[in-house]
Amino acid sequence: MVAELSTDVPALFRRRRNFGTRKRMRLQHSQSKQHGEPVHSTRPETSSARTLMEIGTRRIFTKDHDLFRQNVRRFFQEEVIPYHSEWENAGQVSRELWEKAGEHGMLGILIPEECGGVGGDVFSAAVMWEEQMYANCSGPGFPLHSDVVMPYISNYGSKEQIERFIPKMAAGKCIAAIAMTEPGAGSDLQGVKTNAKRDGSDWILNGSKVFITNGWMADLVVVVAVTNRDAKTAAHGISLFLVQDGTKGFQKGRKLEKIGLKAQDTAELFFEDVRLPADMLLGELNKGFYYLMNELPQERLAIAAMAIASCEFMFEETRNYVLQRKAFDKTIAHLQTVQHKLAELKMEICVGRAFIDNCIQLHAEKHLDAPTASMAKCWASDLQNSVATRCLQLHGGWGYMWEYPIARAFVDARVQPIYGGTNEIMKELIARNIVNQK
């Protein structure tokens, strides 16, 4: 199937520009051709690699991405994994981690250099999302901060707002969050009640938000609020505001006690007569909803990419477990039932990986539309949960123990079909595109 794709597919998999001379590694079994000869093979896909997390696989990446991935993997191994259990108890990661990530140029990858970001490509951002899942550490809210919130500011912010916030956000000194969901409105985003009323040239913000990722540590929150109650539809009356931690009236309620994502500081936020100067309005008045619609596909792609990466991690964890767990005088990997389950898992994960890589490539070419991003998020997060439950089962009793990585991966997986837009809403978006007569 791989051979078909490489001859068939036109622009989609053809490598693009800026990565200098493409280094080509030949997969050769003849030893006499090991050194020096010019080679033309493509990179292997995960299905034929030694492990699903191998560096040097997948045609959407180049050797430069491999080098970056090596360093990101090292960062998670040295700076995140050793502390993650401690952070799970604390319900948050440390500030130092954020600053270290900033120091190492791992935040704001998709933000242009001129704005103060790293100026990297979508593939490099994907490396960050994936390596976090390969490390099985859901605590750091880097994807949300870098690839959801920062783009709102760099795309819709004024020059002054960009200068004021982006460099600090890229440095990990200003942690960001975005507050859309409320206790009474999640999927029904148009039903938000948080509102901002004009007072002279200022705005007075009132309302509350819940389930906000990075909420507890956030220095800056992008808040979705109603600014025109009388708009023809609710969508036409929504705006985005920048609210800084410490602003009078802005209270962080508490860190929420979740069944998973234990080291992630998800919080509830309260706004009581918060006075915001005019320059804290992000973008144009009453255009908020359209900004959200523009930016949500990227968020959904990130969730999808993380879902498949998590599947790959769980598969390798499980493979390692069954190869050493003994029962009935042999490792359980000798049992046909286990072998078939592994085959099914690998099949499904590789098929999912192909679609997600396709979507990542589309997004890099700016051709990823909202329904496709929704498909990716919905499919991958459902697959992730199905893989999680099967992999946990293969671990037997140990899979139920918190000390085993599969347990944490299992509970963390459960939120993926919910946040970023529930999978039910994803199906709404996909269907609309199908039955729309236009």
Next chain:
Amino acid sequence: MSGRVLVGVKRVIDYAVKIRVKPDNSGVVTDGVKHSMNPFCEIAVEEAVKLKEKKLIKEVVAVSCGPQQSQETIRTALAMGADRGIHVEVSGKDYEALGPLQVSKILAALAKKEEAQLVILGKQAIDDDCNQTGQMTAALLDWPQGTFASEVSLEGDKVKVVREIDGGLETIKINTPAVLTADLRLNTPRYATLPNIMKAKKKKVVNMKPADLGVDVATRLEVLRVDEPPQRQAGVKVETVEDLVGKLKETGRI
């Protein structure tokens, strides 16, 4: 002083890979096997970049001898902060037979050509564990050497080197130009950040052949055979100290 430092970087099989001997016992399997920069070479690059950041030297040039893939190793050095690279292309049978003597001839020629103030190398490579290239290079150049360095400080036209030796630590002061080899505790190599990886693409890597430097890479050694180390035998548990002493005497250990 030119303020230029030459750093040698070697592409070796990654330390985490399980090495397998080729069926014909002529060597180890390298095809399709993960390779990376020799860890001691990483430390060497880091030290050179640190000297540049302290403004004690002006330019770091990364050199690698090997096939086309050695360019990746040079690129890693560039992503860590080296300014430019030199790829001395050696491939095929010549590469299989390439060893410390030929490499040190190449490095000596380059050190003269580039008017290097310092040549910094890893103390040894993790594939052959030779621990010879640094010393041979210094000898060919007739330069002083500071090997197994765990601390390096430039003091005018001299270098103070703290060396890790069997008896502990030895501090020496040598003139420049000199050859240094990096030991484990010299520093912790930095991450190659994405901005630096992207900048590295624009840095120049010059390609040349050993002949261009007047070096003959013909080998004087012939590898007869490569074998796996003997399988580890099972141990024997004993109950008492007397039993232990008895067993040791029995097997001729004491």
